[in-house]
Amino acid sequence: MTLPSAxxxxxxxxxxxxxxxxxxxxxxxxxxxxxxxEARANAPIQGERFVATIRRGTRRSFDAKSLPAAIRDDPRYWKETASCTVLIRERAGKAEREDDIVLVEPF
Structure with a gap:
């Protein structure tokens, strides 16, 4: 078994x-x-650095579940792509550290 490097x-x-x-x-x-x-502003909200504008609209989306099963389950209409996921979970028993600084190093 190989241990991970530092x-x-x-x-x-x-x-x-x-x-x-x-x-x-x-x-x-x-x-x-x-x-x-919730502020229900009728005009853009001016901050010191940013302006917030609320824009309402509609979006059209495709509902694949509404297709007949013969099409939905046909492999000709599907494609597979490879992916790689990195999962991160906190280790049990490890307390959160409170650092005074954040050190960023190039890799």
Whole structure:
């Protein structure tokens, strides 16, 4: 059994940390978006650095479930593509660190 290098361990931790930060940012983004929608502004909202404009519209989408099963289940209408997914989970028993600085190193 080959043990991962220290660099690989760092990469796992760095990716996990980035994903945790992204999750927190997405939650904050959604809360701010909802607050802007609840403001029901009739005009763009001017901030010091940004302008928020609410645009309403419709979107057309394809509902594959409404197709007859003969078409939906026919392999001629499907294509497969290869993908690679990196899963990250927090290790049990590891406390969150509170760093004073964030160190970013090129790879």
């Amino acid at each position: 660099k690989a361990q760092y990469l796992a931790d760095a990716l996990g940390q980035v994903r945790a930060e992204m999750k927190a940012l997405k939650a904050r983004e959604e809360a701010l978006r909802e607050a802007l929608l």
